Amino acid sequence: MIAALLGAGTMGSFHAETLRGLVDELRIYDADPARRTVETLEEALDGASAAVIVTPAAAHAELIRVCVDRGLATFCEKPIAIGLEETLGVVEHVESMGGRVQMGFQRRFDDAYAAARSRIRDGHLGRIHGFSMATLDRTPPPRTYVPTSGGLFKDMHIHDFDSVRWLFGQEVEEVYAAGSVLVDGMFGEFDDVDTSAVNIRLADGTLGTIVGARANAAGYIARLDVYGADDMLSVREDRRYRDFLDRYPDAYQAEMAHFVRVAKGEAEVPCTVGDALEALRIAVAADASRREGRPVRLAEIGERY
Ligand SMILES: NC(=O)c1ccc[n+]([C@@H]2O[C@H](COP(=O)([O-])OP(=O)(O)OC[C@H]3O[C@@H](n4cnc5c(N)ncnc54)[C@H](O)[C@@H]3O)[C@@H](O)[C@H]2O)c1
Missing domain, CATH: 3.30.360.10 (Dihydrodipicolinate Reductase; domain 2)
Structure with missing residues (x-):
């Protein structure tokens, strides 16, 4: 199996170590030329069957779309995006495409x-x-x-x-x-x-x-x-x-091993974009509560924020 790792900083380099033991070929694309093994995003994704997104949050939404549109099983570190509307747009897109996207909530592992x-x-x-x-x-x-x-x-x-x-x-x-x-x-x-x-x-x-x-x-x-x-x-x-x-080296390794099984069609996505x-x-409710000094019902989120 060929996997693409997008972003090889603190978290990405840890995932890279794990992935090397799980896939046949790992291509690493990072915005920093010193951290990549291929020169372009396309080169990383062409022919791959899985992508692991570990860039800063601002790039997640677009990269999830690119990977899902190519039919790749996709792992993305949290969050999908900082904003609720942008996150909702990605969730709707992934669901409409029937995309397989596992989010990085390692505590579950x-x-x-x-x-x-x-x-x-x-x-x-x-x-x-x-x-x-x-x-x-x-x-x-x-x-x-x-x-x-x-x-x-x-x-x-x-x-x-x-x-x-x-x-x-x-x-x-x-x-x-x-x-x-x-x-x-x-x-x-x-x-x-x-x-x-x-x-x-x-x-x-x-x-x-x-x-x-x-x-x-x-x-x-x-x-x-x-x-x-x-x-x-x-x-x-x-x-x-x-x-x-x-604290979590085993959990990070276990979530990646599970994701590779998802990519191979052997397991279900355990934490979905919907969960994210x-x-x-x-989090948005907590932020609003902190700013406004009052309890905030989750039912309000989406209506007002
Ligand atoms: N699950 C966890 O416990 C956990 C812990 C830490 C970080 N994270 C998440 O992991 C992600 C990465 O965090 P980090 O600490 O490794 O960041 P980092 O800054 O150390 O690394 C990010 C890397 O992405 C590269 N990059 C930036 N834009 C890019 C793009 N468009 N395409 C390809 N590469 C790009 C940068 O050059 C850098 O090498 C963040 O979303 C963060 O929230 C999750």
């Missing part, structure tokens, strides 16, 4: 999170009352990344929002979010926040809280606690992690 999901789904905990999640980076991203990121909710908490839907098998009904600038004043300059707390209400009334920050001296953290009538569970880190690549759209809608 992490053993500890997958085990937690099974215990939630098999009724082991009884009626779930509440949950709490925490995602904290060890160090903030570079200044140049901040204005392109879409902000803390779309960039970082998008993984938590996807996890909530995936873990509990329910849609989010309402969010009430707050944010502060406590880590670095640059976030405020870009109308962003670096510290957050989000209250979430699920469709069946279950309540949860997500906290986050762009810096945490104790390392990169992605935690989960779920409380039920009969039992509880926790996902905790077993050591101090440098960053997401240190729903996670983005939650």
